[in-house]
Amino acid sequence: MKVINVVSKESEAEFLNFPTRLFSKDKNFIRPLDQDIEDVFNPKKNKFFKFGTCERFLFKNKENETVGKIAVFINRKYRQSQPTGGIGFFDCIDDQETANFIFDHAKKWLQEKGMEAMDGPINFGERDKFWGLLIEGFKEPLYGMNYNAPYYQTLFENYGFQIYFDQLCFGRKIHDPVAENFIQMHERISKNKRITAKPLQVKNLKKFAHDFTSVYNQAWAAHGEGKQFTEAQTLRLFNTLKPIINEHISWFVYEDEKPIAMWMNIPDLNQWFKFLNGKFGLFQKMMFLILKKFRKNKKMVGLVFGVIPEWQRKGVDGYMIWEGTKHFRKTTDFEDYEMQWIGDFNPKMVKIAETLETKVTRKLATYRFHFDEEKEFKRHPIL
Known part of the structure; x- marks a missing residue:
């Protein structure tokens, strides 16, 4: 498989266009604004470049067709119990071998920079946008929210990712x-x-x-x-x-x-x-x-x-x-009211959402993968 570092105008455009082709038959897919994604990778727009580094990659098959993409990054503001890097903006065809190759590439990139684990899919920035993998509630995403096909959960979990925390969205009819x-x-x-x-x-x-x-x-x-x-x-x-x-x-x-x-x-x-x-x-x-x-x-x-x-x-x-x-x-x-996601590690805010007489409308997940398979996995601590 061919790996292309996203640095040219052509590769930047392909990074944006690939998901639209991948989800062309999915009526619930809404293409994010290109500028919202590009701003994440622009050091002049994203303050987190002061605290880390980030690269994007495309993956092509023998026919030179794009079959996946990912961003890999280190953010020193993202403090965890062990040095933990991030992956995000992951998209992939429904093929475990391809996904494994992409995850392996990200793992190697992070290991070379001293990381011991990777979380994803997350954003190289704040949690208010492009954070988490959709695992329940496959309908039109809210603005700034990730959207993916149901098979993505299988790709992550078959590789060995485990849910670090669930992200719950609550909603109700007005x-x-x-x-x-x-x-x-x-x-x-x-x-x-x-x-x-x-x-x-x-x-x-x-x-x-x-x-x-x-x-x-x-x-x-x-x-x-x-x-x-x-x-x-x-x-x-x-x-x-x-x-x-x-x-x-x-x-x-x-x-x-x-x-x-x-x-x-x-x-x-x-x-x-x-x-x-x-x-x-x-x-x-x-x-x-x-x-x-x-x-x-x-x-x-x-x-x-x-x-x-x-x-x-x-x-x-x-x-x-x-x-x-x-x-x-x-x-x-x-007619509809929906709240931005709340982490299951925040029971106080979950309780407030429930008092508003809401129901869980969708669930996303932040996954973690330890590079040392012997290391004990722990979910996000309760606040």
């Missing part, structure tokens, strides 16, 4: 009945005239960035693998989201003027991007604006939900959920 206890919470909290709920407003983006930062840092940053946000970081994030913010679906709760809870949601961009075939040039941006205006988006995505510690378990969550739900049921066309 118009399904809301739990009676939520309505009771709403009724009780509504009697407190100091408590109000407000939807996010783009014209006051700086204020809501401040309020988000305050709630997030109190609710999540001290928990597990959470990290502090600065107000400037949040404002940059909000400005990035500004073109697709729907003011009806993100909600904040206040005690007087003090922010005490927030529920951040956005439309699923893939409901529009699936018509752009991975491109986002000037023409596609114009098309996106037209689609956004005239094509109803029926799926919203939950990004973050949080209540500051002093107000947890007091009914504020139910109050916010019912206040927001009543509003966006009347003002939007959304």
